[in-house]
Each structure stands twice: as C-alpha cells, then as structure tokens.
Amino acid sequence: MATIRQEMALPSATSGRSSALTTVLMATTVLLTIVSLGMIVFYAPMERVQGVVQRIYYFHVPMAWVAYLAFLVVLVASVMYLWKRNMKWDRVARASVEVGVVFTTMVLITGMLWGKPIWNTYWTWDARLTSTLVLWFIYVAYIMLRSYTPDRERAARLGAVLGIVGFIDVPIIHFSVTWWRTLHPAAVVAPTLERSTPNAPPQTVITLLVCLLTMTLVYATFMAYRTGLERLRDENRELEQLAGR
Amino acid sequence: MPEAADPFASVGYLAGAAVVTVVGLVGYALALMKRYAGARERNAALRAQVGQAR
C-alpha cells in the first residue's frame, strides 16, 4: 500500500511540490467516472431511432472534445515555449500531444464501433471521421518528428512550430472536408445525436455535460502524471550527464 | 438500421465500445503510472550516484 501511494504521489511538472492536489484530482475523477457510468446506464433516456447503441455517444463525444482541448493546449504551450523558451512549456506540449493522440485514437475506434450497428459499416469517409483521422496523422507526425530529433532544444523548437501549424490547420481541414462532403455525401454518415433528435431531452444534455466534465478531469489527471513524467525524464537526462555517462 | 435493431448485437457494440474505452484509458493510465514510477526510481538512483560523486 505504501509503495502504491508512493508511486502515485507526484510533484507537478514545474515545481517539486508533492501534490495533494493531484490526489484530490484523481479521487474526484474516479468518483465522477462512477457517476457518469451510472448516468449513462440508468439516467440517460433511450434513443428512439438507434436504441441502446446510441449511448456510445456519451463517451465518444466527450473524448472528441477533450482531444481538441489537448491540441489547443499544445498550441498554447508551443507559443509560450517559443516566446519564453522555458522547458516547462515544452514538457506540457509533449505530454498533451501524447494524451491527445490517445484520445483521438479512442474517438476513432468508438466511432467505428458506433457506426457498424447503425449503418452496417465500420468506416465511412464522412466529414467528422475523416477530419479526425487527418488530425490523428498530424500529431502522430509530431511524435515521430521528435523521436527523430536528438537535440533537445531543436526538438522543442520544431515541435512548437508543428504544434502551431497543426492546430491552425485544424479548422481549415474541418471546413474543407465538410464542404467536400456536402458535394459528395458519403454513402453512410457517422451517427450523431443532433441529426436524429433536434430537440434532445434535458436528461441527454445533462448526462452529456457530466460525461464531458468527467472526461476533462481524466485529461487533467493524465496531464498531471504525464508532465511530471517529462520533468523526471529531463532531470534524469541532466543527472546522467553529471554522473559522467 | 440492421444490427441496432437486434438488441443482442446492439448491446454487444455498446459493450464493446465501453470495454475499448475503459481498457484504453485505464490501460494508458496504468502504463503511465508505471513509467512514472520507473522514472522516479531512476531519478533517485541517479541523485544518489551524483551525490556520492560529490
């Protein structure tokens, strides 16, 4: 028990403070997750057209929002790094890219599993799925680029450039793909709640908002650990040099 | 809506998506904590080493 607690207690990315805050964060996240799951199963109304499967919406959509949030954080951290040249911003960017890619991957997979029972196909090149896939590629490229760049400062700089360009491209990609799809509608359009029920009952909205909050806290928890990990790694690298290896 | 109409399959996909999400996110969380613990160990070891050298 002591070792688990030791493993989980962590300093923040920027200072050495051992963080009770993070423990509170994690506890709240776990609690909210349970609440959300309960709501998804029991409280959310049955959707007329799609039935039970529609409930995937309650984690698919929040994860998509969080992915975009993660990449927005990357943008901000990238700009801050280029401005201030403080490594802590680069750590935040690195962490948020990885977490963002994890969430984007989950969005794509849950999207596919939602599509199959509704439209009998796993993948459809509809606007949202396609945009998400392109987004995925951009940030995977970020990870690849950094892994190929040994020099820390150069990697941070190039990463920041990519973090900025990538996010600027997000709305452009979204709009161009959407316009392309209005002209050539996909044979199958990925399921969404807005299209089938223009007036969603309040329980739906409430459940969605709770899930959104939960997912955001999950993101925050991941970020706390992930930036802490980057800080440790950076420190280890410096220590290794000092130790003369 | 072929398979959604079938309650068995419908729940199956929902369960599948839920499982994937949970496994994905919890799995990532666990892996992250493990990496973190590993880095902390390494950090402690290195600090000791550097401390000795001085």
Place this chain on the structure above:
Amino acid sequence: MPPFVRQVLALLEKDLRLELRTKDALSAMLVFAFLVLVTFNFALDLRPELMSTVGPGVLWIAVVFGATLGLGRTFAAERDQGTLEGLLIAPVDRSVLYVAKFLTNLMFMVILELVSLPLFVLLFNVPVQPLPVIGTLVLGAIGLSAVGVLFSAVAGNTRAREVMLPVLMFPVIVPILIGVVQAMGVAIGNESARDMPWISLLIAFDAIYLATGAIVFEYVLEE
C-alpha cells in the same frame, strides 16, 4: 528596390542558376511525375467515362509526388555543401530565405505542371480547358510550396529526412488537395463541383499557409 526584394531576388537567382547548370532537381521531378501517371494506368482502370471524376486526382497526385521530390532537396544541397550556415550568418531576415525558397520551388512546380498537364491529356485522352486547369494547378502549387518549404526545413533537421517530409506534409495539405481536385473537376466538366467557390477557397488557404509559414519559419532555422 527595397532590400527585402533585392535579397530575395539574389537568392532566387542563385538557386535558379544552380539548377540551370545541373538540372537534376527538375529532371527528377519530371521523370517521377511522368512515372506516377503511367503507374496509375496500371493501378486503376481509367476508362474514359471515369476520367472526369478521377482524372483531376490522378494528375494532382502525380504533381504532388514530383513536387515532394524537389522540396526534399531544397535545403539538402545547401546543408551538404555548408552554404546554409553562410546564409544564416548573413544579416538577412529568415523570411527572406523562406520567400526565396518558396518562389524557387513554386517555379519548379509550375514547370512540372506545365509539362505534366499535356502528358496527362496525351496519356488519358482527357479534354481539358487549359487555362482554368493551369490556374488551379498554380494555386495548388502555391499552397504546396508554402507548406513544403517550411516542412522541408523542419524535416531536414532530422535523421529520417525523406520519410518525415511526406508524413508531415500530406495531412496538412489535405485542404489544398480537396480544393485543387474539386476546382479542376469543374474545368474537366464535372458539374457538381461547381457549387462551391473552390478557387476562392484555394486562394484563402494559400494566403493562410503562406502567412503562417513566413511567420514560424524563423523558429525552424535558428541554429
């Protein structure tokens, strides 16, 4: 003539003179694009009735692949010969270098397109309205060059230069790809594409990519 323009023209002249002497970048681009067009013939069943929908994409992919070849080399030669340091030490704004490289690559791409289009028409027997098609291709090239020069400098710093340039570029230029193919589709008789002002969109995309590239470029080549 303001110093900015003078410097850009000087760099442009240097690159073009170099290329005129060796011609290896252009010839590689042209041969490769030609080869891609021919390969498409084997890869896809390009019947005449399909060409109006599929044709623009075939042509543009060939251009993109050829252009990527040229982009990959745009900083490589300088780096290998050490002339890049000279450029960076000189009291010249980084954006001069960006604009100069952008124009050089744009020129090469336009030459590439001017050769590829007749080849395309010849190989696939597609009736085209040359002026709108060339206009669209040039607009596409502007976007390609703007993004490609930036990422070529970014990728050129890494161990796997040839792999990273396409991996970085291709997702980001998806809007250009869509815009060019749709706009070309109008000029090759595909009526449905007409509903959107693709040319205006391409111009807007180009402006954004160029502006962004010019701004962030200085951070790429800081060494």
